[in-house]
Ligand SMILES: *[C@@H]1O[C@H](CO)[C@@H](O)[C@H](O)[C@H]1NC(C)=O
């Protein structure tokens with residue numbers, strides 16, 4: 001990568017891998033970069049408006065969205081912003097209702113779900129049409145740096161600090177349900193649906 005970073009967030013958009021924020025030996029980062037697997041090359045993109053670590057990054061409708069995280073004072077933030085690769089700009093969207101660090105996020109049915117965070121079981125979603133945040137029922141457990149993915153129209157969440165449970169959200173039923181337990185607690189696991 002172009003820069004040393006840990007606790008950054010990453011996602012895929014239009015064939016490129018994007019990495020945003022994180023921190024290094026000197027502090028928190030607003031810098032971002034993209035990786036082109038065909039050219040095997042990293043390029044810098046414009047910095048986010050805010051330094052973020054322990055945040056979430058998702059792509060939806062051709063844009064990147066960076067949500068929450070620790071700001072440069074290690075406080076959880078509710079700010080969120082999007083990046084448009086066509087003009088290379090980051091712009092704020094309305095803030096989340098709750099400050100969240102160590103959240104996880106997924107996109108389902110034109111909505112971005114911001115899930116959990118430090119000490120949080122609460123969930124909210126951002127509607128890409130109305131550009132508003134809407135409450136979603138809370139999960140059964142607090143999840144600090146759990147992971148989530150979408151499979152067949154359901155949102156699955158895994159672990160988090162001190163958590164070994166797996167639960168899923170059914171959008172039509174508007175309900176979370178615990179599914180199973182992993183064999184141990186998993187903090188910052190990586191999950192992927194293929
Ligand atoms: C950390 O990031 C800052 C901002 O990009 C940079 O100026 C600094 O050199 C980096 N430090 C290390 C140790 O990489």
Ligand SMILES: *[C@@H]1O[C@H](CO)[C@@H](O)[C@H](O)[C@H]1NC(C)=O
Pocket residue numbers: 073074075
């Ligand atoms: C950030 O957190 C520190 C304590 O860690 C606190 O003193 C400070 O007021 C907070 N800043 C904001 C903007 O809330």
